[in-house]
Amino acid sequence: MRTARRITSALAVTAFVLTVAAACSDDDAGSADKQSAADRVCTADDIEVDGGFGEKPEVTLPEDCTAPTEIVTKDLVEGSGPEAQEGGGVLTDYLLVSWSDQQVQDNSFDRGQPFPVEPLGQAQVIQGWNEGLIGIQKGDRRLIIIPPEKGYGTTGQGTIGPDETLVFVVDAVEIR
Numbered sequence: 631m632r633t634a635r636r637i638t639s640a641l642a643v644t645a646f647v648l649t650v651a652a653a654c655s656d657d658d659a660g661s662a663d664k665q666s667a668a669d670r671v672c673t674a675d676d677i678e679v680d681g682g683f684g685e686k687p688e689v690t691l692p693e694d695c696t697a698p699t700e701i702v703t704k705d706l707v708e709g710s711g712p713e714a715q716e717g718g719g720v721l722t723d724y725l726l727v728s729w730s731d732q733q734v735q736d737n738s739f740d741r742g743q744p745f746p747v748e749p750l751g752q753a754q755v756i757q758g759w760n761e762g763l764i765g766i767q768k769g770d771r772r773l774i775i776i777p778p779e780k781g782y783g784t785t786g787q788g789t790i791g792p793d794e795t796l797v798f799v800v801d802a803v804e805i806r
Contacts, residue, residue: 679771704773705770706799724800
């Protein structure tokens with residue numbers, strides 16, 4: 631009888647230890663999944679942009695990945711005609727969202743005045759625009775993600791803080 635109780639007690643203790651070990655292991659796996667998701671670098675496909683060419687876009691940024699460290703571009707709507715070349719110009723409508731707080735910082739849609747960028751490549755705009763607009767065609771809607779060093783850098787600008795990743799949606803109204 632005592633042997634049976636000892637075996638039953640030993641089995642109960644073993645079952646308890648295995649249950650606790652499994653629970654801890656599951657918690658560790660969940661933490662690892664959360665950690666790896668936070669370490670994943672976002673792509674243009676992770677960003678949701680609603681609205682068509684000529685309409686003020688709505689941008690939703692993901693929370694489960696980090697901002698890219700290189701310029702990322704993606705044409706959301708394809709236009710036609712000649713591509714913007716270095717030294718030429720582009721007349722644009724744009725919307726800017728800051729990565730860290732997902733707030734719209736600026737846009738030309740509300741002003742009803744497109745913004746000229748020329749000469750492309752050396753225009754008096756952030757470097758990310760000079761690079762990110764090369765090859766855009768009239769009628770294109772392009773998503774451009776710009777890391778801080780190609781944007782406003784370590785100092786920021788106005789309401790845009792230092793070391794901010796910038797997310798632009800740009801409509802190419804005209805190629806010059």
